[in-house]
Amino acid sequence: MTTPTPALSLIYVGDPMCSWCYGFGVPLGQLLERFPEVPVQLVLGGLRAYNTQVMDAALKDKLRNAWAGVAQRSGQPFSQALFERADFIYDTEPACRAVVTVRQHAPALALHMYHAIQQAFYAQGRDVTKAAVLAEIWDEVHGRTKETWGHIDFLRDFESEDMRQQTRDDFLQAQRWGVRGFPTLLMVAGGQAQVLTSGYAELDLLVESLTRVIAAAAPKPQ
Template sequence: MKQQNLELIYVWDAYCGWCHGFSNSLKEFHENHPELPLSVLSGGLFFSQPIGNFPHIPEANQRIHQLTGAEFGPAYQSLLEDGTFVMDSQKAAIGFAALRSLAPDSTYYFASAMQQAFYHDGKSLSDPETYREIAAANGLDPEAVVAQMVDEAFKKEALSDFAKVRQLGVNGYPTLLLKKGKELIAFGGAAMNAEKLEARFESFTS
Protein backbone atom coordinates (compact mmCIF):
# COMPACT_ATOMS: atom_id res chain seq x y z
CA MET A 1 0.00 0.00 0.00
CA LYS A 2 1.64 3.22 -1.11
CA GLN A 3 1.72 5.84 1.60
CA GLN A 4 1.05 8.72 -0.80
CA ASN A 5 -2.44 7.26 -1.34
CA LEU A 6 -3.26 7.27 2.36
CA GLU A 7 -4.83 9.75 4.71
CA LEU A 8 -6.21 9.73 8.23
CA ILE A 9 -9.66 10.81 9.37
CA TYR A 10 -10.10 11.40 13.07
CA VAL A 11 -13.64 11.54 14.45
CA TRP A 12 -13.85 13.01 17.93
CA ASP A 13 -16.12 14.90 20.28
CA ALA A 14 -14.85 17.71 22.47
CA TYR A 15 -16.74 16.34 25.50
CA CYS A 16 -15.61 12.73 25.01
CA GLY A 17 -13.36 11.52 27.82
CA TRP A 18 -11.99 8.67 25.75
CA CYS A 19 -10.97 11.19 23.07
CA HIS A 20 -9.06 13.03 25.78
CA GLY A 21 -7.38 9.74 26.68
CA PHE A 22 -6.52 8.99 23.05
CA SER A 23 -5.10 12.46 22.46
CA ASN A 24 -1.44 11.82 23.29
CA SER A 25 -1.34 8.55 21.36
CA LEU A 26 -2.69 10.21 18.23
CA LYS A 27 -0.35 13.18 18.69
CA GLU A 28 2.70 10.92 18.82
CA PHE A 29 1.61 8.86 15.82
CA HIS A 30 0.63 11.96 13.82
CA GLU A 31 3.97 13.64 14.48
CA ASN A 32 5.80 10.46 13.45
CA HIS A 33 3.93 10.47 10.13
CA PRO A 34 3.76 14.03 8.80
CA GLU A 35 3.39 12.56 5.31
CA LEU A 36 -0.16 11.43 6.18
CA PRO A 37 -2.84 14.12 5.76
CA LEU A 38 -5.09 14.24 8.83
CA SER A 39 -8.69 15.45 8.72
CA VAL A 40 -10.53 16.00 12.01
CA LEU A 41 -14.33 15.83 12.16
CA SER A 42 -16.54 16.67 15.13
CA GLY A 43 -19.15 14.20 16.22
CA GLY A 44 -22.23 15.09 18.26
CA LEU A 45 -22.25 13.45 21.68
CA PHE A 46 -24.03 15.83 24.07
CA PHE A 47 -26.54 18.56 23.28
CA SER A 48 -27.28 20.99 26.14
CA GLN A 49 -27.11 18.28 28.78
CA PRO A 50 -25.93 18.75 32.39
CA ILE A 51 -22.87 16.69 33.19
CA GLY A 52 -24.64 15.41 36.30
CA ASN A 53 -27.08 13.50 34.06
CA PHE A 54 -24.31 10.99 33.38
CA PRO A 55 -23.35 9.35 36.68
CA HIS A 56 -21.06 6.87 34.93
CA ILE A 57 -18.55 9.60 33.97
CA PRO A 58 -16.37 9.54 37.15
CA GLU A 59 -15.88 5.78 36.92
CA ALA A 60 -15.18 6.02 33.18
CA ASN A 61 -12.60 8.74 33.83
CA GLN A 62 -10.81 6.50 36.32
CA ARG A 63 -10.61 3.78 33.70
CA ILE A 64 -9.41 6.26 31.06
CA HIS A 65 -6.67 7.41 33.42
CA GLN A 66 -5.65 3.83 34.24
CA LEU A 67 -5.46 2.77 30.59
CA THR A 68 -4.05 5.91 28.97
CA GLY A 69 -2.51 8.01 31.73
CA ALA A 70 -4.72 10.98 30.82
CA GLU A 71 -5.15 13.48 33.63
CA PHE A 72 -8.34 15.20 34.77
CA GLY A 73 -7.62 18.48 36.53
CA PRO A 74 -9.15 19.74 39.79
CA ALA A 75 -11.16 22.49 38.06
CA TYR A 76 -12.81 19.86 35.87
CA GLN A 77 -13.38 17.61 38.88
CA SER A 78 -15.22 20.50 40.55
CA LEU A 79 -17.54 20.75 37.55
CA LEU A 80 -18.16 17.03 37.77
CA GLU A 81 -18.96 17.15 41.48
CA ASP A 82 -21.31 20.12 41.08
CA GLY A 83 -23.14 18.42 38.23
CA THR A 84 -24.83 21.49 36.72
CA PHE A 85 -22.28 22.26 33.99
CA VAL A 86 -23.97 21.99 30.58
CA MET A 87 -22.17 20.13 27.81
CA ASP A 88 -23.07 21.16 24.27
CA SER A 89 -21.18 19.38 21.51
CA GLN A 90 -22.70 21.59 18.81
CA LYS A 91 -21.31 24.79 20.30
CA ALA A 92 -17.94 23.10 20.75
CA ALA A 93 -18.03 21.95 17.12
CA ILE A 94 -18.74 25.52 16.00
CA GLY A 95 -15.77 26.79 17.98
CA PHE A 96 -13.59 24.06 16.53
CA ALA A 97 -14.74 24.90 13.00
CA ALA A 98 -13.86 28.56 13.59
CA LEU A 99 -10.34 27.67 14.74
CA ARG A 100 -9.91 25.15 11.92
CA SER A 101 -10.82 27.70 9.27
CA LEU A 102 -7.95 29.98 10.24
CA ALA A 103 -5.24 27.30 10.41
CA PRO A 104 -6.32 24.09 8.62
CA ASP A 105 -2.95 22.42 9.18
CA SER A 106 -3.30 22.70 12.96
CA THR A 107 -6.71 21.12 13.42
CA TYR A 108 -5.52 18.27 15.62
CA TYR A 109 -3.74 20.67 17.95
CA PHE A 110 -6.89 22.75 18.31
CA ALA A 111 -8.84 19.65 19.29
CA SER A 112 -6.20 18.82 21.88
CA ALA A 113 -6.18 22.40 23.21
CA MET A 114 -9.96 22.37 23.59
CA GLN A 115 -9.88 19.18 25.60
CA GLN A 116 -7.03 20.54 27.71
CA ALA A 117 -9.18 23.61 28.43
CA PHE A 118 -12.11 21.47 29.54
CA TYR A 119 -10.58 18.42 31.19
CA HIS A 120 -7.71 20.23 32.90
CA ASP A 121 -8.91 23.79 33.40
CA GLY A 122 -12.66 23.24 33.71
CA LYS A 123 -13.45 25.81 31.01
CA SER A 124 -16.65 25.78 29.00
CA LEU A 125 -16.37 24.97 25.32
CA SER A 126 -19.44 27.15 24.78
CA ASP A 127 -17.64 30.22 26.12
CA PRO A 128 -16.02 32.51 23.51
CA GLU A 129 -13.30 33.40 26.03
CA THR A 130 -12.02 29.82 25.87
CA TYR A 131 -11.47 30.20 22.13
CA ARG A 132 -9.87 33.61 22.53
CA GLU A 133 -7.26 31.98 24.75
CA ILE A 134 -6.67 29.07 22.38
CA ALA A 135 -6.41 31.41 19.41
CA ALA A 136 -3.93 33.69 21.17
CA ALA A 137 -1.80 30.72 22.26
CA ASN A 138 -1.62 29.56 18.62
CA GLY A 139 -0.85 32.90 17.01
CA LEU A 140 -4.36 33.47 15.63
CA ASP A 141 -6.54 36.57 15.84
CA PRO A 142 -8.78 35.92 18.87
CA GLU A 143 -11.47 38.33 17.71
CA ALA A 144 -11.63 36.72 14.26
CA VAL A 145 -12.27 33.35 15.88
CA VAL A 146 -15.00 34.71 18.14
CA ALA A 147 -16.64 36.55 15.26
CA GLN A 148 -16.82 33.34 13.25
CA MET A 149 -18.44 31.50 16.15
CA VAL A 150 -21.58 33.63 15.69
CA ASP A 151 -21.49 33.40 11.91
CA GLU A 152 -24.26 31.14 10.60
CA ALA A 153 -21.78 29.61 8.13
CA PHE A 154 -19.85 28.01 10.96
CA LYS A 155 -22.96 26.53 12.51
CA LYS A 156 -23.61 24.97 9.10
CA GLU A 157 -20.03 23.72 9.00
CA ALA A 158 -20.42 22.07 12.41
CA LEU A 159 -23.64 20.40 11.27
CA SER A 160 -21.85 19.33 8.09
CA ASP A 161 -19.23 17.59 10.25
CA PHE A 162 -22.00 15.71 12.06
CA ALA A 163 -23.50 14.67 8.73
CA LYS A 164 -20.15 13.49 7.38
CA VAL A 165 -19.62 11.41 10.51
CA ARG A 166 -23.00 9.73 10.01
CA GLN A 167 -22.14 9.06 6.37
CA LEU A 168 -18.93 7.40 7.49
CA GLY A 169 -20.99 5.12 9.72
CA VAL A 170 -19.13 6.22 12.84
CA ASN A 171 -21.19 6.08 16.02
CA GLY A 172 -18.48 5.96 18.69
CA TYR A 173 -15.66 8.27 19.66
CA PRO A 174 -12.76 8.41 19.26
CA THR A 175 -12.53 6.71 15.88
CA LEU A 176 -9.44 6.93 13.70
CA LEU A 177 -9.90 5.83 10.10
CA LEU A 178 -7.28 5.14 7.48
CA LYS A 179 -8.46 6.09 4.00
CA LYS A 180 -7.06 4.63 0.80
CA GLY A 181 -8.89 6.07 -2.17
CA LYS A 182 -12.52 5.27 -1.45
CA GLU A 183 -11.67 2.49 0.98
CA LEU A 184 -12.00 3.22 4.71
CA ILE A 185 -10.22 1.07 7.27
CA ALA A 186 -11.01 1.16 10.99
CA PHE A 187 -7.60 2.05 12.34
CA GLY A 188 -7.70 2.94 16.00
CA GLY A 189 -9.23 4.66 18.98
CA ALA A 190 -10.01 4.53 22.69
CA ALA A 191 -7.11 3.06 24.64
CA MET A 192 -4.80 2.29 21.70
CA ASN A 193 -1.34 3.68 22.35
CA ALA A 194 1.08 5.04 19.76
CA GLU A 195 3.00 1.76 19.57
CA LYS A 196 -0.17 -0.16 18.68
CA LEU A 197 -1.08 2.43 16.08
CA GLU A 198 2.39 2.14 14.60
CA ALA A 199 2.21 -1.65 14.48
CA ARG A 200 -1.20 -1.52 12.83
CA PHE A 201 0.06 1.00 10.29
CA GLU A 202 3.05 -1.18 9.43
CA SER A 203 0.72 -4.13 8.90
CA PHE A 204 -1.09 -2.13 6.21
CA THR A 205 1.98 -0.67 4.52
CA SER A 206 4.47 -3.54 4.60
Protein backbone atom coordinates in the same frame (compact mmCIF):
# COMPACT_ATOMS: atom_id res chain seq x y z
CA MET B 1 8.11 -0.24 -13.90
CA THR B 2 5.92 0.43 -10.85
CA THR B 3 2.36 1.60 -10.46
CA PRO B 4 1.74 5.01 -8.82
CA THR B 5 1.51 4.98 -5.02
CA PRO B 6 -2.11 5.47 -3.93
CA ALA B 7 -2.72 8.59 -1.83
CA LEU B 8 -2.58 7.80 1.87
CA SER B 9 -4.29 9.86 4.55
CA LEU B 10 -5.88 9.55 7.98
CA ILE B 11 -9.34 10.72 9.00
CA TYR B 12 -9.73 11.30 12.71
CA VAL B 13 -13.34 11.50 13.92
CA GLY B 14 -13.63 12.76 17.47
CA ASP B 15 -15.06 15.30 19.86
CA PRO B 16 -12.94 17.61 22.06
CA MET B 17 -15.28 16.92 25.00
CA CYS B 18 -15.02 13.13 24.66
CA SER B 19 -12.90 11.74 27.50
CA TRP B 20 -11.56 8.79 25.50
CA CYS B 21 -10.58 11.19 22.71
CA TYR B 22 -8.67 13.17 25.33
CA GLY B 23 -6.89 10.03 26.45
CA PHE B 24 -6.26 9.06 22.82
CA GLY B 25 -4.31 12.29 22.28
CA VAL B 26 -1.13 10.66 23.61
CA PRO B 27 -0.92 7.62 21.28
CA LEU B 28 -2.30 9.66 18.38
CA GLY B 29 0.43 12.27 18.80
CA GLN B 30 3.06 9.55 18.93
CA LEU B 31 1.62 7.95 15.78
CA LEU B 32 1.72 11.23 13.87
CA GLU B 33 5.32 11.78 14.92
CA ARG B 34 6.15 8.28 13.63
CA PHE B 35 4.40 8.90 10.28
CA PRO B 36 4.76 12.66 9.59
CA GLU B 37 4.26 12.16 5.86
CA VAL B 38 0.67 10.95 6.30
CA PRO B 39 -1.80 13.88 6.35
CA VAL B 40 -4.67 13.96 8.85
CA GLN B 41 -8.21 15.21 8.24
CA LEU B 42 -10.08 16.10 11.43
CA VAL B 43 -13.85 15.55 11.45
CA LEU B 44 -15.94 16.53 14.48
CA GLY B 45 -18.39 13.93 15.69
CA GLY B 46 -20.78 15.74 18.07
CA LEU B 47 -20.76 13.48 21.14
CA ARG B 48 -23.39 15.45 23.10
CA ALA B 49 -24.16 18.19 20.60
CA TYR B 50 -27.16 20.45 21.31
CA ASN B 51 -27.78 19.00 24.77
CA THR B 52 -29.88 21.39 26.89
CA GLN B 53 -30.18 19.49 30.17
CA VAL B 54 -28.26 20.56 33.26
CA MET B 55 -25.97 17.75 34.35
CA ASP B 56 -27.55 15.86 37.25
CA ALA B 57 -25.99 13.74 40.00
CA ALA B 58 -26.44 10.49 38.07
CA LEU B 59 -24.55 11.79 35.04
CA LYS B 60 -21.84 13.23 37.27
CA ASP B 61 -21.33 9.82 38.88
CA LYS B 62 -21.24 8.14 35.48
CA LEU B 63 -18.68 10.61 34.13
CA ARG B 64 -16.57 10.53 37.27
CA ASN B 65 -16.21 6.76 36.93
CA ALA B 66 -15.59 6.95 33.18
CA TRP B 67 -12.93 9.62 33.58
CA ALA B 68 -11.17 7.57 36.25
CA GLY B 69 -10.94 4.72 33.76
CA VAL B 70 -9.52 6.98 31.05
CA ALA B 71 -7.00 8.45 33.50
CA GLN B 72 -5.85 5.01 34.59
CA ARG B 73 -5.34 3.75 31.05
CA SER B 74 -3.95 6.88 29.39
CA GLY B 75 -2.18 8.67 32.23
CA GLN B 76 -3.92 11.94 31.34
CA PRO B 77 -4.77 14.32 34.23
CA PHE B 78 -8.39 15.16 35.07
CA SER B 79 -9.75 18.09 37.06
CA GLN B 80 -12.81 17.44 39.24
CA ALA B 81 -13.98 21.07 39.13
CA LEU B 82 -16.83 20.29 36.75
CA PHE B 83 -18.55 18.06 39.29
CA GLU B 84 -18.74 20.90 41.81
CA ARG B 85 -20.95 22.96 39.49
CA ALA B 86 -24.73 22.89 39.72
CA ASP B 87 -25.45 24.57 36.40
CA PHE B 88 -23.25 22.85 33.84
CA ILE B 89 -24.86 21.81 30.53
CA TYR B 90 -22.74 19.23 28.72
CA ASP B 91 -23.23 20.54 25.18
CA THR B 92 -20.29 19.64 22.95
CA GLU B 93 -21.43 21.61 19.89
CA PRO B 94 -19.64 24.89 20.80
CA ALA B 95 -16.31 23.13 21.32
CA CYS B 96 -16.71 21.25 18.05
CA ARG B 97 -17.66 24.49 16.28
CA ALA B 98 -14.56 26.20 17.67
CA VAL B 99 -12.38 23.53 16.06
CA VAL B 100 -14.31 23.76 12.79
CA THR B 101 -13.80 27.54 12.84
CA VAL B 102 -10.05 27.20 13.27
CA ARG B 103 -9.94 24.45 10.63
CA GLN B 104 -11.63 26.82 8.18
CA HIS B 105 -9.32 29.80 8.76
CA ALA B 106 -6.05 28.31 10.06
CA PRO B 107 -6.20 24.60 9.08
CA ALA B 108 -2.68 23.81 10.24
CA LEU B 109 -3.78 24.70 13.78
CA ALA B 110 -7.06 22.76 13.91
CA LEU B 111 -5.60 19.75 15.71
CA HIS B 112 -3.71 22.08 18.07
CA MET B 113 -7.00 23.80 18.93
CA TYR B 114 -8.70 20.45 19.41
CA HIS B 115 -6.08 19.31 21.92
CA ALA B 116 -5.99 22.71 23.64
CA ILE B 117 -9.74 22.54 24.27
CA GLN B 118 -9.29 19.06 25.72
CA GLN B 119 -6.57 20.27 28.09
CA ALA B 120 -8.67 23.27 29.12
CA PHE B 121 -11.75 21.16 29.83
CA TYR B 122 -10.33 18.00 31.34
CA ALA B 123 -7.07 19.08 32.96
CA GLN B 124 -8.00 22.66 33.93
CA GLY B 125 -11.74 22.42 34.53
CA ARG B 126 -12.62 25.36 32.26
CA ASP B 127 -16.10 25.70 30.78
CA VAL B 128 -15.49 25.16 27.08
CA THR B 129 -19.18 25.49 26.26
CA LYS B 130 -18.71 29.28 26.51
CA ALA B 131 -17.65 31.34 23.47
CA ALA B 132 -15.48 33.65 25.59
CA VAL B 133 -13.53 30.70 27.01
CA LEU B 134 -13.05 29.17 23.57
CA ALA B 135 -11.78 32.53 22.31
CA GLU B 136 -9.28 32.62 25.19
CA ILE B 137 -8.08 29.14 24.24
CA TRP B 138 -7.71 30.23 20.63
CA ASP B 139 -5.63 33.19 21.78
CA GLU B 140 -3.38 30.80 23.68
CA VAL B 141 -2.94 28.59 20.61
CA HIS B 142 -2.65 31.55 18.27
CA GLY B 143 -0.12 33.30 20.50
CA ARG B 144 2.36 30.48 20.00
CA THR B 145 2.28 30.88 16.21
CA LYS B 146 2.72 33.52 13.53
CA GLU B 147 -0.87 33.21 12.31
CA THR B 148 -2.53 36.62 11.86
CA TRP B 149 -6.13 35.49 12.33
CA GLY B 150 -6.98 36.26 15.94
CA HIS B 151 -9.40 36.80 18.82
CA ILE B 152 -11.92 39.21 17.25
CA ASP B 153 -12.13 37.25 14.00
CA PHE B 154 -12.54 34.03 15.97
CA LEU B 155 -15.60 35.30 17.85
CA ARG B 156 -17.14 36.75 14.68
CA ASP B 157 -16.65 33.60 12.64
CA PHE B 158 -17.44 31.21 15.50
CA GLU B 159 -20.90 32.78 15.86
CA SER B 160 -21.60 32.80 12.12
CA GLU B 161 -24.27 30.63 10.50
CA ASP B 162 -21.62 29.32 8.10
CA MET B 163 -19.59 27.77 10.94
CA ARG B 164 -22.74 26.41 12.57
CA GLN B 165 -23.67 24.73 9.28
CA GLN B 166 -20.18 23.37 8.68
CA THR B 167 -20.27 21.87 12.16
CA ARG B 168 -23.61 20.22 11.43
CA ASP B 169 -22.12 18.92 8.18
CA ASP B 170 -19.29 17.28 10.14
CA PHE B 171 -21.79 15.57 12.46
CA LEU B 172 -23.77 14.30 9.46
CA GLN B 173 -20.62 13.07 7.71
CA ALA B 174 -19.62 11.03 10.75
CA GLN B 175 -23.10 9.50 10.78
CA ARG B 176 -22.92 8.71 7.06
CA TRP B 177 -19.65 6.88 7.64
CA GLY B 178 -21.37 4.82 10.30
CA VAL B 179 -19.14 6.09 13.11
CA ARG B 180 -20.75 5.00 16.37
CA GLY B 181 -18.06 5.90 18.89
CA PHE B 182 -15.17 8.24 19.42
CA PRO B 183 -12.31 8.30 18.80
CA THR B 184 -12.43 6.64 15.39
CA LEU B 185 -9.37 6.67 13.14
CA LEU B 186 -9.77 5.80 9.47
CA MET B 187 -7.03 5.14 6.93
CA VAL B 188 -7.73 6.15 3.33
CA ALA B 189 -5.62 4.43 0.66
CA GLY B 190 -6.38 4.64 -3.03
CA GLY B 191 -9.76 6.18 -2.32
CA GLN B 192 -10.82 3.34 -0.01
CA ALA B 193 -11.27 3.90 3.74
CA GLN B 194 -10.82 1.33 6.46
CA VAL B 195 -10.99 1.59 10.23
CA LEU B 196 -7.68 1.60 12.08
CA THR B 197 -9.38 1.90 15.43
CA SER B 198 -12.85 2.50 16.79
CA GLY B 199 -12.20 3.53 20.36
CA TYR B 200 -9.04 4.10 22.35
CA ALA B 201 -5.98 2.17 21.17
CA GLU B 202 -2.34 2.08 22.26
CA LEU B 203 0.49 3.16 19.98
CA ASP B 204 1.75 -0.36 19.19
CA LEU B 205 -1.62 -1.41 17.79
CA LEU B 206 -1.94 1.79 15.77
CA VAL B 207 1.54 1.42 14.29
CA GLU B 208 0.92 -2.23 13.43
CA SER B 209 -2.38 -1.44 11.71
CA LEU B 210 -1.07 1.58 9.82
CA THR B 211 2.09 -0.23 8.71
CA ARG B 212 -0.01 -3.08 7.35
CA VAL B 213 -2.21 -0.70 5.34
CA ILE B 214 0.79 1.19 3.96
CA ALA B 215 2.46 -2.07 2.92
CA ALA B 216 -0.71 -3.26 1.18
CA ALA B 217 -0.96 0.04 -0.71
CA ALA B 218 2.69 0.13 -1.78
CA PRO B 219 3.45 -0.02 -5.55
CA LYS B 220 3.78 -3.51 -6.95
CA PRO B 221 6.69 -4.31 -9.31
CA GLN B 222 5.65 -4.89 -12.92
